[in-house]
Amino acid sequence: MDSPVLNQLFRRLFRHPACQQSLRQPPSSISRQTRTFLTRRTPTKRKSQGDGLLWTKRGDYPKNIDEEYWSYPTVTAKDLRNRRERPRQVKMLTREFIDDSLYNPHYGYFSKHATIFSPGEPFDFNTIEDGPAFHRLLGQRYTEFEDLLDEKKPDIARQLWHTPTELFRPYYGETIARYLVSNYKLTLYPYHDLIIYEMGAGNGTMMLNILDFIRDTDYEVYQRTKYKIIEISPALADLQTKNLLDTLNAKGHRDRVEIINRSIFDWDTYVHSPCFFLALEVFDNFAHDTVRFNTRTELPQQGGVLIDADCEFHEYYNTQLDPVAARFLRVRQAASRRPFPSPLGPWYLRGIRSAPPFRKEFSLPEYIPTRLMQFFDVLNQYFPAHRLVASDFSSLPDAVPGLNAPVVQTRYQRRTVPVTTPFVHQGYFDIFFPTDFNVVEDVYRAVTGKLTQVMSHEDFVDRWAYVEDTETRNGENPLLTWYKNASMLMTV
Numbered sequence: 175m176d177s178p179v180l181n182q183l184f185r186r187l188f189r190h191p192a193c194q195q196s197l198r199q200p201p202s203s204i205s206r207q208t209r210t211f212l213t214r215r216t217p218t219k220r221k222s223q224g225d226g227l228l229w230t231k232r233g234d235y236p237k238n239i240d241e242e243y244w245s246y247p248t249v250t251a252k253d254l255r256n257r258r259e260r261p262r263q264v265k266m267l268t269r270e271f272i273d274d275s276l277y278n279p280h281y282g283y284f285s286k287h288a289t290i291f292s293p294g295e296p297f298d299f300n301t302i303e304d305g306p307a308f309h310r311l312l313g314q315r316y317t318e319f320e321d322l323l324d325e326k327k328p329d330i331a332r333q334l335w336h337t338p339t340e341l342f343r344p345y346y347g348e349t350i351a352r353y354l355v356s357n358y359k360l361t362l363y364p365y366h367d368l369i370i371y372e373m374g375a376g377n378g379t380m381m382l383n384i385l386d387f388i389r390d391t392d393y394e395v396y397q398r399t400k401y402k403i404i405e406i407s408p409a410l411a412d413l414q415t416k417n418l419l420d421t422l423n424a425k426g427h428r429d430r431v432e433i434i435n436r437s438i439f440d441w442d443t444y445v446h447s448p449c450f451f452l453a454l455e456v457f458d459n460f461a462h463d464t465v466r467f468n469t470r471t472e473l474p475q476q477g478g479v480l481i482d483a484d485c486e487f488h489e490y491y492n493t494q495l496d497p498v499a500a501r502f503l504r505v506r507q508a509a510s511r512r513p514f515p516s517p518l519g520p521w522y523l524r525g526i527r528s529a530p531p532f533r534k535e536f537s538l539p540e541y542i543p544t545r546l547m548q549f550f551d552v553l554n555q556y557f558p559a560h561r562l563v564a565s566d567f568s569s570l571p572d573a574v575p576g577l578n579a580p581v582v583q584t585r586y587q588r589r590t591v592p593v594t595t596p597f598v599h600q601g602y603f604d605i606f607f608p609t610d611f612n613v614v615e616d617v618y619r620a621v622t623g624k625l626t627q628v629m630s631h632e633d634f635v636d637r638w639a640y641v642e643d644t645e646t647r648n649g650e651n652p653l654l655t656w657y658k659n660a661s662m663l664m665t666v
């Protein structure tokens with residue numbers, strides 16, 4: 175057991191108060207959420223001299239970091255890729271810290287603890303009594319799945335996700351396939367092949383379900399179908415290749431499939447052909463930057479974290495925005511077709527809020543989706559004829575404080591432990607964000623010049639699924655009701 179690391183993890187956990195259950199975890203009947211023993215400490219703020227640097231020190235660590243701030247180098251997640259040790263004596267922008275924490279190949283969360291739940295046999299919804307009975311059954315399968323994993327390789331900090339692709343397989347995959355084939359036939363067939371890219375394919379289940387569906391319903395289209403997965407996680411890419419190889423061979427799909435183990439942000443191949451680009455529950459792990467605003471001047475400051483010699487984290491804010499964050503704010507301002515939320519609150523209340531006794535010097539942080547904007551750059555530059563089909567959470571309960579803020583949680587001995595800051599021991603925490611589909615749609619349009627449609631997950635499924643497949647005996651339909659806080663963004 176990795177006990178020094180766990181000690182350190184829990185030292186950090188003790189510093190941050192717990193919040194409530196969030197979404198990517200199993201429903202509450204499966205994993206009970208406990209409020210833990212953690213206590214809240216009020217952070218103090220201190221202003222330094224110099225170029226407007228401000229830092230927030232943790233309440234229990236009375237250390238001035240001015241000197242370190244000036245002497246430590248600023249590093250990126252890319253700089254740390256080949257390092258096996260977590261960094262110290264460095265500064266990082268928030269997005270770089272989150273990227274490193276999630277994706278570092280040696281200690282990153284994706285390389286160590288992330289596992290996607292698979293129910294084994296698909297659920298036979300028509301024979302299940304009702305929603306609660308489905309919950310119970312899912313709970314059982316969840317435990318069995320984890321028991322099996324523990325037999326092979328125990329992991330007290332394992333993270334287990336469940337996604338609609340897995341819970342509702344093969345029906346959710348068939349729903350997406352129906353959308354793809356209809357749109358392909360309407361606009362591209364017979365002049366182009368059906369080329370599907372899937373970014374972040376998890377266990378590869380969506381790919382199998384889509385290919386099965388196309389083969390069984392439209393063999394002519396199937397013969398012209400190619401499916402390419404772009405997967406950042408070596409472990410998941412390996413699983414997709416190894417575990418699926420037999421299935422793919424047995425089903426005759428092998429020649430249609432390519433699995434590319436690479437981050438989409440390292441993509442460098444120009445794809446001129448029209449293609450569909452699937453991104454299902456991938457945006458939520460794309461790193462964000464933090465900005466906060468001076469309540470008097472309304473000017474932004476960008477957030478980062480300084481990691482000192484003892485691996486302690488100190489948040490800081492700087493009045494100088496880096497080019498990526500500055501561009502996001504500019505693009506959003508120029509592209510938005512409607513007012514977007516601000517941590518300063520609605521404009522008509524700002525006068526009151528900035529007057530004593532309500533006045534606070536700075537707003538809460540806002541988390542801005544800078545990596546997502548960069549993903550749109552990749553689509554625009556390398557996939558000019560793509561059509562995006564993306565789905566993700568539109569809101570998340572129990573996020574850390576701030577606007578558009580993430581849920582940060584770990585799992586310890588099968589229990590979820592949420593915390594209140596993303597600046598926690600790298601690699602042990604899932605950090606996932608809601609997507610503001612209104613803002614993101616406008617930014618996507620501005621970057622790619624394409625037209626789009628946003629709809630709720632429920633409306634999409636209602637339109638493209640055979641909903642009777644996922645109906646329980648009493649008429650409830652978990653495929654429609656379970657993902658109320660998810661939406662879809664499609665290029666039209």
Ligand SMILES: C[S@@+](CC[C@H](N)C(=O)[O-])C[C@H]1O[C@@H](n2cnc3c(N)ncnc32)[C@H](O)[C@@H]1O
Nearest residue numbers: 337339374375376405406407437438454455456
């Ligand atoms: C929550 S899982 C979703 C899996 C699958 N789409 C599903 O719905 O079951 C997120 C997936 O995205 C992958 N991923 C995250 N960031 C990525 C990136 N920058 N490039 C490629 N894949 C990425 C993860 O490794 C994982 O497979």
